[in-house]
Structures are given as C-alpha cells and as structure tokens.
Amino acid sequence: MIGTQGQASFQARISRINSGQVSQVPQPGVSDGSGTCWITHKSARRMQKRAAPETGRTASPSGLFGFVLGLLAFVLSQLGGYHLFGLPDSKMTGDIRMLLDGVGAMAVLATVSLVIAAPSKRHMAVRIAGVAVAMATMHNLVHMAPDVFAMAFSAEWVEATRAASEPGSILFRGVSIPLS
Template sequence: MLADGISSGHADFARRVARINSGAASSKRTLFVGVDESYVIPVNSGKAAQRGPAPAAALRNALEPLSLVLAFAIGIAAHGLAMVARFHLVGLPRVKASPDLEMLTQFVLGFLLALICARALRMRGSSQQIARSLGVVAAVLLFHNMVHLYPEAFGRVFTPLWVADVVTSTKPHSLLFRGLSFVF
C-alpha cells in the first residue's frame, strides 16, 4: 500500500514536470491549486499594467509644476493680504519700530495666512510648502518694489502717507532686509 502511494506521487510529479517542460504551464499565467486544480490567467489581463501609468496619474504628474507656481503665488498673495489686513486693523507702524521686529511680524503673518490658504485649497505637499514659504520670503523682501511701481494703486489700498513713507525710505529695484535696501 505504501509503495502504491509513493509510486503514484512520483507519477504525479513526473506529469507536472512534463507539463511544465512542454510549455503548457507558465508560472506567470497558471495558478496551481492542489494536485488536480489549475487556473490559467488570460493573457490580456496584464495589458493595463504594461501600458504605463493611468491617465489620472499622468495628469497629476503634469500638473505638479503648475501647483508649485500656484503655491509660490499663494505665498506672495498671502503676504500682500496680511499687509493690507494689518494696516487696516492696526494702522501705520510706529515711527521708531524695530526693522527686525517688523520683518519678523511680516514673515509670521504671511506664513500663517499662506498656511490657511493652502489648507483651504488642499495643497499639503512638502514641495508646495517650500514653494509657499519661498513666496512669502520673496514678498517680504521685495514688496516695496511694487509700491514704487504702482504708487497710485497702493495709495488707494493703504494711504498716500504710507506710500510716501515707503517710497522715501526704500530704493526702487532693491531688496529690503532688516531695514536696509540693497539695490540689484
């Protein structure tokens, strides 16, 4: 009895080896379940994976650079809106205000408003956070140049007194850092 079981096992094994060697069974296309069951997976079922990324993923990849530009613009706009809100809520900054404290306040308000805008637009990626932060930094350092270019528009949003103060205390086409203008 034991000899029959061993010989039948050897015969089954020999049949499997012969079937595999004949090319009828492919390890990629045939699923073997037990001794007597096997399922052949259709050849066309893997075509979607061979075509490349799905159209939605390709579109998402194509829009990534645009989202970085938008995040940078959000940072710039957030600083501008923070300046307007601060001006209308608090008024003109003190005459003897510390330039370091003024710059730090502008950074904090710009970052907070940019964070709120980004959360509302579901822009939570780390690369977008970096672009947003760079937008705020660029706006803080270069915002006064916009006042030099468009004094009438800023005079309507702020006051002509504030515009005159910015124009006289800063140089056009410059970078404002810690109260000093560096012309570029």
C-alpha cells in the same frame, strides 16, 4: 502521488497568504538561494515607494501656483495688518518688522492653504520662497505703482513705504540693498 504533492504545495501557499507572507524576495548581498525572505503586501508597497525616483514636481504648474500663493499671502498679510493695526511703529527695528511680517504672512499662507486645499508638504518650500521674495521686493511695486497701492492701503502707507525704502532694491532687515 502528484495530486497529494500539488495539494500540499497549495495548502502551504494558502497558509503563507493567511499569515500575511505573500512573496519571496532575495536578500541584498546574498548570492546563494538561502538569502530569501517572505514579505507582506504592506512591506512591498513601502519598498516600492522608497525605491521610486524623485520626479521633481516642484517645477510643475502646482509649484508655480505655490510660489504665487506665497506672494499673495504676503500682500494679504500686509493689507490686513495695515487695516487692523495701522502704520507700523516708527520705533520698531527692521529685524522686528521683518519678523512680524514673516509671521503674519505665514499665518495667512496657512489659512489660505487650508481654505483652497493646496498640496501641503511637497510645495511648502516653494510657498515660503514666494513669501520671502515678496518680503524683499514688494516695496519696488509700491515705488512703480503708488496710485494702485494707495487704493488698497492708503496714501500715507504708500508714502511711509516709499520713505523707508529705495526703488530698485532688496529690502532686508529694514535696509534697502540696491540691485544696480
């Protein structure tokens, strides 16, 4: 009698496993025992991923690497843009110039991210922040070290950048906003 009951229970478990139903979990909001259902391994893994707390990994060293990657992407886009197209057109508005700089930096950022296999989605906001900070503040570095930038770009590029901006400011839409 006990052997046949155990055999029947065993066969019932085997059939549940074969059907993809692996465990019984309580339904939320149901207090009696009738509120249970069968879930699959795949569903259980999905539920665990959703329930996992956010760990805030953007503050990790890889987040810092993403920020620096954004900064370097902007510098590389400026360097490439200057050597391919020369100085920007003087008739170009600050809005158009900022848009072109941002698009160029994002293209370089995407290319560099693919080449070095950087983590993609988690740190994208940090990389974009790096591009934005570089767009707003790179001219300050040109004011501080014009000789270094003249070696990479040219003396006329350095002079054009220094003439279009003020030291110790944030450059936004072609306007230098002083910080102090």
